[in-house]
Amino acid sequence: MSKGTLYDNVWDRHAVRELPTGETQLFVGLHLIHEVTSPQAFGMLEERDLRVAFPDRTFATADHIIPTADLARPFADDQTETMMQELETNTREHDITFFDPGSGAQGIVHVVGPEQGLTQPGMTIVCGDSHTSTHGAFGALGFGIGTSQIRDVLATQCVAMSKQQVRRIEVTGSLPEGVYAKDIILKIIADLGVDGGVGYVYEYGGEAVEALGMDGRMSICNMSIEGGARAGYVNPDETTFDYLKGRRYVPQGEAWDEAVRYWRSIRSDDDADYDDRVRFDGSALEPRVTWGTNPGQGIGITEPVPDPARMNGAREATEQALRHMDLRPGQSMQGVPIDVAFLGSCTNARISDLREAARLLQETGGAVDDSVRALVVPGSEGVKQQAEEERLDAVFRRAGFEWRGAGCSMCLGMNEDQLEGRELCASSSNRNFVGRQGSPDGRTVLMSPAMVVAAAVNGEVTDVRTMMDGD
Amino acid sequence: MSKMQTQTVTRVAGPGVAVRGNDIDTDQVIPARFMKEVTFDNMGQYAFFDARRDDSDAFNDHPFNQHDDASILVVNQNFGCGSSREHAPQALMRWGIEGIVGESFAEIFAGNCQALGIPTATASHDTIERIMERVEQSEGPELTLDVESETVMVGDEVLDVRIKPSQKEALLGGIWDTTSLMKSYLDEVQVTADNLPYLHNFGA
Numbered sequence: 001m002s003k004g005t006l007y008d009n010v011w012d013r014h015a016v017r018e019l020p021t022g023e024t025q026l027f028v029g030l031h032l033i034h035e036v037t038s039p040q041a042f043g044m045l046e047e048r049d050l051r052v053a054f055p056d057r058t059f060a061t062a063d064h065i066i067p068t069a070d071l072a073r074p075f076a077d078d079q080t081e082t083m084m085q086e087l088e089t090n091t092r093e094h095d096i097t098f099f100d101p102g103s104g105a106q107g108i109v110h111v112v113g114p115e116q117g118l119t120q121p122g123m124t125i126v127c128g129d130s131h132t133s134t135h136g137a138f139g140a141l142g143f144g145i146g147t148s149q150i151r152d153v154l155a156t157q158c159v160a161m162s163k164q165q166v167r168r169i170e171v172t173g174s175l176p177e178g179v180y181a182k183d184i185i186l187k188i189i190a191d192l193g194v195d196g197g198v199g200y201v202y203e204y205g206g207e208a209v210e211a212l213g214m215d216g217r218m219s220i221c222n223m224s225i226e227g228g229a230r231a232g233y234v235n236p237d238e239t240t241f242d243y244l245k246g247r248r249y250v251p252q253g254e255a256w257d258e259a260v261r262y263w264r265s266i267r268s269d270d271d272a273d274y275d276d277r278v279r280f281d282g283s284a285l286e287p288r289v290t291w292g293t294n295p296g297q298g299i300g301i302t303e304p305v306p307d308p309a310r311m312n313g314a315r316e317a318t319e320q321a322l323r324h325m326d327l328r329p330g331q332s333m334q335g336v337p338i339d340v341a342f343l344g345s346c347t348n349a350r351i352s353d354l355r356e357a358a359r360l361l362q363e364t365g366g367a368v369d370d371s372v373r374a375l376v377v378p379g380s381e382g383v384k385q386q387a388e389e390e391r392l393d394a395v396f397r398r399a400g401f402e403w404r405g406a407g408c409s410m411c412l413g414m415n416e417d418q419l420e421g422r423e424l425c426a427s428s429s430n431r432n433f434v435g436r437q438g439s440p441d442g443r444t445v446l447m448s449p450a451m452v453v454a455a456a457v458n459g460e461v462t463d464v465r466t467m468m469d470g471d
Numbered sequence: 472m473s474k475m476q477t478q479t480v481t482r483v484a485g486p487g488v489a490v491r492g493n494d495i496d497t498d499q500v501i502p503a504r505f506m507k508e509v510t511f512d513n514m515g516q517y518a519f520f521d522a523r524r525d526d527s528d529a530f531n532d533h534p535f536n537q538h539d540d541a542s543i544l545v546v547n548q549n550f551g552c553g554s555s556r557e558h559a560p561q562a563l564m565r566w567g568i569e570g571i572v573g574e575s576f577a578e579i580f581a582g583n584c585q586a587l588g589i590p591t592a593t594a595s596h597d598t599i600e601r602i603m604e605r606v607e608q609s610e611g612p613e614l615t616l617d618v619e620s621e622t623v624m625v626g627d628e629v630l631d632v633r634i635k636p637s638q639k640e641a642l643l644g645g646i647w648d649t650t651s652l653m654k655s656y657l658d659e660v661q662v663t664a665d666n667l668p669y670l671h672n673f674g675a
Contacts, residue, residue: 016663017656021640025653027663029670037556039509048650053657054664065507079507086509120669130555130579144579146557147511148586148648156653158660161582162637194494195549198578228552230578255675262668294494294552317493412503412554433498433553440502440521 002166004272006122006235007201010141013266014124016158023160029123029140031058031153032109033096035065036414037128039086041150042094052094054157059118060091061099063108065414068377068404071101080415094154107380107406110134110222110346114214115382117247121236121263126153131346131430133224136233137217138240139266141201143231164230165199165275170206173283178465180356181216182348182428182448184208186288186298187280188220189227194296197229200276203268204234208282214243215352222347223430226295235267287464289333290432290446292321297432298446301463304330324434325443326422333445333461338426340419341368341456342437343401343449344377345411345429351386353428353449354378358392360453361399364467368400369459375402375417377409401456413438426455479645480588483570484615485542487606487625488534490519495546496553497580501562503554514558515565535566538606543614545602546573551580560584570616572623572632574599585638588647590618592632601630618642 002008016025038060045052052058065080075081091098099105099112106112110131113119121139126132128150135142149159171184189196202224209217217234224232234240241260244250251259290298291305297318299305307329308318322329327336343349343357354376360366368374376396378384384406387393393403410417411429418438419425425437425444432444445461454464505517523533530536544563550573551559560583563571570590581591594602605612605625612626618639623630634642641647653660664670 013667014663016653016659019649019652020644020646021637023637023641025656025660027660027667029667036506040511040557043510050650050654053654053660057670064503077507083507083509123669128555128557130553132555144555146555146560146579146583146586148557148583152650152653155650156657156660157664158653160649160653162635194552195575195577198549198575225579226553228549228577251673251675253675255673258668258673258675262673294496314493320492412498414503414507418504431496431498431553433496435502435521436498438504440524 002273002275004269005166005203005274006139006233006266006268007141007166007203009266010122010124011163019160021160023162025158026124026161028126028153028157028159029057030118030125032113032125032127033058033060033150034109034129035062035083035087037147038150039083039090040147041154042090044151045154050155052096052154055095057157058096058154059099060087060096061106061109061112062087062101064408064412066101066407067415068407068409068417071405104381104385107382108346108349108408111350111379111383114138114218115380117244117250120244120250121240122266126159130225131222133231134218134222134346136221136224136231137214139233139236139263141231141233144225164201166203167200167276167278168203168205168274170277170279171204171208171282172206172279173208173281174211175208175282175285178287178450178468179285180448180450181212181219183285183288184282185220185223186295186446187285189223189296190298192227192278194226194294195228197224197227200229202229202232204232209234210237213239213352215350218350219347223295226430236263287448287451289451289461291325291327291333292318293324293432293434295430295432295446297321299333301333304332334463336461337424338372338455338460339423340425341372341374341452342410342425342427342429343375343452344409346379347430348428348449349377349379349383351383354383354387354392357449357453358395360450360467361395366399366457368456371459372456374400374456375404375410377404378406380406410437412436426452426461428452478588480590480642481619482615482617483543483590485569485613486538486540487543487545487602487611487614488538488541489545489603489606490534491547491603493548494552495550497551497556497559498553500551500559501556506556506558511558511561511565514562518562518566542567542569543616544568544571545599545606546571547599548574550576552577555579557583560587560589564589572599572602572616585641585647588642590616590634590638590642592616592621592623592634594630594632598630
């Protein structure tokens with residue numbers, strides 16, 4: 001078992017007791033809720049006549065189904081309106097803070113938590129959403145949970161959980177131009193497999209990870225779950241503290257100094273024991289894209305689409321994925337025509353994602369190809385406002401992107417933003433599952449925000465580095 | 472539909488259904504567009520909704536269309552990966568599934584199943600293949616998943632499976648619904664909370 005890691009430190013501080021099942025009753029420092037997976041949990045509470053135990057440790061926002069175009073109430077879609085009202089009622093009746101649309105703080109739950117300074121190092125954080133692993137970027141333990149567990153948290157501020165093993169993932173070197181945090185995590189998932197992390201928590205480190213800002217670290221931790229790891233984290237450092245300082249829910253003055261002292265104390269020891277160690281060379285990475293129907297089915301942009309005949313064991317799955325994607329073994333992903341470009345999601349809709357995408361548009365003078373429907377969906381109202389202050393919205397609009405309100409949008413197609421028919425989407429999101437973006441036959445190619453811009457401008461999957469030549 | 476808190480799950484039995492393939496994600500089990508409801512009541516009809524239909528929206532030959540009386544689901548590796556949506560096991564449960572046997576499961580999915588009292592038992596590839604082949608026969612035998620002995624009975628053939636010790640304890644002890652159990656320790660929860668610096672402005 002691991003020893004002296006941040007995971008061990010934080011786990012021990014939050015362990016309430018061992019349950020008769022052998023699981024640990026673990027205290028939850030921060031509980032985030034949204035409109036889709038919480039109403040049933042409040043219903044269960046009501047059935048049992050229970051109240052929320054620690055209402056000041058739960059925060060709500062609306063992201064999964066909220067429209068990103070027209071926010072006038074009642075919403076055009078009845079079910080959306082009902083779910084929204086349910087969340088409004090539940091948060092009001094249980095004294096839970098709700099970052100509602102128009103408050104300036106609404107947005108995707110995994111963008112909002114960090115942005116508000118709710119997400120802090122050394123916390124346990126849960127949410128009824130698998131991408132809760134995002135919060136690990138701060139040196140917190142973030143876990144996705146189901147609705148019955150949301151009921152547990154509301155009623156007791158605890159979850160029942162078994163301790164995991166810890167895998168240290170070291171990414172060395174510095175990233176070449178055109179390569180981003182998204183490419184690191186896509187490479188990790190492709191190599192270790194979509195179930196390679198089952199039973200593990202991933203600790204990311206090494207020069208390439210430490211050189212990243214918080215947004216990049218969040219992109220990596222966000223997709224831990226796509227590699228099967230329920231949580232992933234980065235040890236907190238000066239980058240973390242700089243990001244947090246002055247944010248709304250972060251301690252001020254003397255408490256700030258004490259907080260930083262505490263946050264440093266929970267870092268993994270230099271001589272910590274890990275259950276497994278893996279190393280990647282960050283300087284050898286190139287921009288990556290997926291060719292298949294799970295996030296592990298990906299390649300470097302200059303590599304050929306794999307040939308099922310040469311795949312050990314995964315032959316049938318590969319054939320099936322290629323059939324769905326309408327791709328041939330051995331072909332290049334470069335030049336594959338796209339219909340939609342989606343720049344958004346809890347993986348890649350933060351301010352630095354938008355800045356980099358806008359920079360690329362501006363420097364190349366590129367415009368969205370006529371064949372492409374392109375949209376930018378900022379991760380939160382805060383990101384949107386910041387981007388507008390920097391006039392990034394004008395850059396996107398001028399290039400032919402739609403500029404939307406904050407939400408999950410086309411990452412999972414629960415609102416109006418969906419693929420149609422067999423449309424192929426160049427997407428900065430996290431899942432390329434069949435039907436994920438709202439159309440059962442829709443196709444998704446995952447990539448970094450810069451690669452989404454390159455695809456949007458050229459109307460086809462493109463190596464973004466070709467647009468950077470001559471800089 | 473919801474089971475009582477004190478109910479134990481010692482064995483589940485009934486016809487089986489095999490859904491082949493590794494890495495079947497919860498978006499396949501229930502597409503997100505069916506989650507716009509504030510209760511789980513209607514979820515049963517959405518189980519494998521897209522996978523069960525052809526291009527003209529007619530039912531295809533998906534196993535769920537052929538074995539609509541099944542109560543034990545047999546799957547391959549990493550079943551239930553992706554989204555944490557409890558809608559997935561809720562949909563399967565309300566469709567009629569009471570137990571699942573597979574090569575491996577995604578963690579959040581297995582945890583969600585446990586919280587509903589649905590055992591997720593694992594076995595080797597060969598054992599799963601053996602069960603699948605029997606289940607896919609036209610007059611397939613009934614399956615019995617015995618939690619206590621960690622076995623699956625296929626007709627009169629008994630095969631070993633594994634159930635995670637904590638899940639086994641939870642099911643046999645009737646404590647898979649953890650709310651009341653954890654609530655009984657609220658005093659200790661408060662002690663833990665009292666010792667967390669970030670809940671007390673870091674002592675400043």
